């Protein structure tokens with residue numbers, strides 16, 4: 001028999017969005033449409049739609065660990081993508097199981113609708129138990145500020161400081177969608193380590209004004225994880241993930257799903 005063909009595999013550890021726009025639902029759609037096999041460990045149920053998040057119900061940490069153990073004991077996972085981690089106990093339960101993997105951590109803290117998705121104690125555990133074993137993080141400007149621990153004027157400076165504080169990090173993507181929303185250009189920045197030096201890659205795109213941006217952060221981080229799993233360099237994976245997400249924002253602008261901030265339409269992403 002021939003050697004079996006292998007496909008790139010990505011596992012998301014994240015919360016469920018039953019409206020299908022964010023969380024594991026977005027992650028799986030992004031994995032599949034960018035060319036990877038997707039697996040999913042669920043950390044929490046949320047009750048939400050395109051208008052608002054009305055509640056979250058964390059999965060007990062021991063059961064998150066059990067889901068993760070089941071997957072990792074069976075399937076070769078190339079990259080693990082972390083989304084919403086809803087308790088200190090969950091952060092501490094998954095840490096020992098993920099530390100030998102390539103980890104892309106989307107430090108999900110506050111939803112785009114302003115709903116605080118995790119509490120202060122969990123944010124502390126994310127910083128102290130998860131960040132030291134992440135390879136990449138994909139904060140938006142607010143999350144970067146929270147991780148940095150202070151108000152920031154210069155995102156690049158804060159990112160470099162974080163890379164120095166966490167020598168385990170290979171890269172930080174600072175997403176620009178939330179910054180300077182009156183400007184006509186969106187700038188995403190990748191800081192990455194190469195031969196001991198911290199380098200910078202910049203992607204500028206015209207700002208596209210769409211009402212449908214629910215789950216954009218989850219989608220971007222998942223696409224980035226998927227492209228890394230497909231053996232792209234950090235810089236190439238970053239560019240492809242920016243292109244992919246931008247394309248989805250454009251094609252989803254005119255499509256109406258729900259009555260609020262609509263989701264991205266991933267199946268037209270290829």
Ligand code: PXL
Nearest residue numbers: 015016017022023084108111
């Ligand atoms: O986009 C952040 C996010 C991640 N995961 C889940 C969410 C949200 C935002 O609403 O609900 C499950």
